[in-house]
């Protein structure tokens with residue numbers, strides 16, 4: 242196997258190592274020289290894309306649509322917007338570059354502003370949920386696809402924009418897929434109305450170019466060749482039954498053998514396992530000889546407060562190695578300085594949806610090949626890199642090529658609500674790139690109907706006034722409905738808190754080594770009314786002590802996440818004020834909160850069976866209470882829950898005790914069909 246003499250092969254693992262060497266993959270080209278210490282404009286010129294600049298600019302000037310495919314790290318995202326600007330393309334308006342994730346939008350805008358030597362928020366800015374760093378001068382705007390979609394509600398023709406760059410198109414999040422249709426429609430309408438044309442550029446390193454080209458009016462496909470730095474791929478010799486253990490072993494093998502300046506990025510599935518592995522890594526690191534150097538372990542997942550997420554971009558201190566444990570949030574787009582090694586567990590937590598039952602579950606599953614290549618692409622960005630896949634080559638060969646678009650595996654109630662709010666006349670026939678099943682769309686409209694968000698008018702589905710209000714919240718329709726119903730139960734302040742707590746994932750810190758202490762601390766807040774009310778108690782206590790950090794530590798509460806709850810809450814409260822929602826508190830009468838939750842979440846209700854098991858009423862599917870719930874032992878007759886998690890069983894997470902009567906009063910017709918005959 243050829244080596245770059247400057248970059249000798251990275252590892253010789255000890256006997257017993259789960260790895261063996263594997264040849265470089267075809268297409269992983271040898272590098273041209275590149276170095277992070279060279280001036281930034283020279284770095285720009287060293288990128289593979291630079292050689293194709295004039296040709297690209299020529300093509301992009303000619304066509305209203307283009308699909309651009311090029312290796313990870315070749316320079317698509319950072320350079321294309323600048324090339325457009327420098328060539329005067331789209332200067333009458335703003336160039337929007339969409340990203341599936343906020344962390345990518347923020348870090349890319351920061352980098353491009355640096356390359357352009359301008360202050361962030363001037364020529365180059367970003368807009369993500371809860372944050373807008375743009376000004377009237379902004380011409381290159383990085384944003385999450387969800388934000389552009391929200392803007393489209395007020396401006397369906399996207400008239401502020403002259404170019405929309407849909408980046409990381411392979412991700413196929415729900416937002417991206419809806420955005421494809423919205424952008425395509427805006428482009429068509431602008432042409433029909435003789436407005437300034439809208440240019441649409443679709444980019445990725447791993448996409449089905451034919452599908453995209455076909456969808457976007459048979460647009461030309463521009464191929465960008467080469468990568469700047471080589472990446473070596475390693476597979477395990479045998480399948481790993483415990484990917485977490487394999488990840489741990491791999492981190493410490495690298496830590497003990499590789500120079501301390503080489504950082505590691507590990508892809509895992511979720512917050513709990515990341516936090517657990519982070520603690521184990523820190524414990525082990527304490528007992529290693531000084532010669533190994535220090536280890537800083539940094540978690541990265543979506544529910545971390547934004548400032549915390551950006552910590553991964555800070556360089557490690559001298560003599561210290563950075564190990565980032567991340568979900569797929571770091572999978573695409575981003576460049577993390579110092580990352581030399583990527584460890585890929587091959588697993589991801591993703592949504593699955595059963596249109597027959599209408600239930601959406603989160604489950605840990607295998608990634609696609611496209612995801613594996615994206616993960617690999619986080620190495621080799623500033624220098625050569627190595628990727629350790631904790632699965633065999635055969636297992637890799639058996640992965641599905643592309644991730645199934647999220648729109649085909651999630652509950653579509655949110656999407657349908659958004660499409661209706663966008664004024665799409667016939668939502669069932671919306672121009673999706675990959676149409677969800679008719680069944681899934683119908684189920685979603687039924688759920689919106691149950692929530693009172695839609696109505697039928699002249700054979701058409703239209704939003705009700707309540708539905709219009711629900712669409713104003715960046716929330717799942719059932720949570721928006723719960724907030725809007727809360728004045729009827731005089732508990733809007735509490736419901737706002739509960740919904741905010743649910744929007745930032747867990748505020749509870751559960752160190753396994755201090756389980757007893759933690760349970761004892763939590764008992765003070767635990768109520769037999771369920772998890773929502775327990776969380777509400779914790780939030781109230783947190784407010785009472787003025788967010789005291791010491792109190793958080795003593796009570797095993799994650800103070801960072803709690804601060805985020807406060808921010809989300811004030812945003813939601815602002816929306817309520819704009820909509821004229823009456824805000825009042827129920828004080829100690831928390832039964833009102835539960836009744837309100839029953840009215841908002843009734844589609845997620847479950848009933849205790851005579852044999853002690855539970856049945857989700859909507860689909861009549863067996864479900865169990867998750868052991869983390871405060872109701873795990875209690876077994877109440879009726880509960881509503883937030884979500885289902887599929888591991889060994891189908892678990893309900895975050896439960897609230899409710900009365901059967903409340904469910905019936907929330908949706909009498911529906912429950913007449915769903916409840917056991919003697920109960921209805």
Ligand SMILES: Nc1ncnc2c1ncn2[C@@H]1O[C@H](COP(=O)(O)OP(=O)(O)OP(=O)(O)O)[C@@H](O)[C@H]1O
Nearest residue numbers: 313314315316317318319320352446574576622623
């Ligand atoms: N924040 C950063 N710090 C240092 N270098 C960076 C940064 N962002 C980008 N780069 C450099 O620019 C290169 C190109 O990044 P860019 O995001 O434009 O690539 P890309 O082709 O869009 O990759 P991907 O398909 O993975 O998103 C990186 O490989 C890296 O060398």
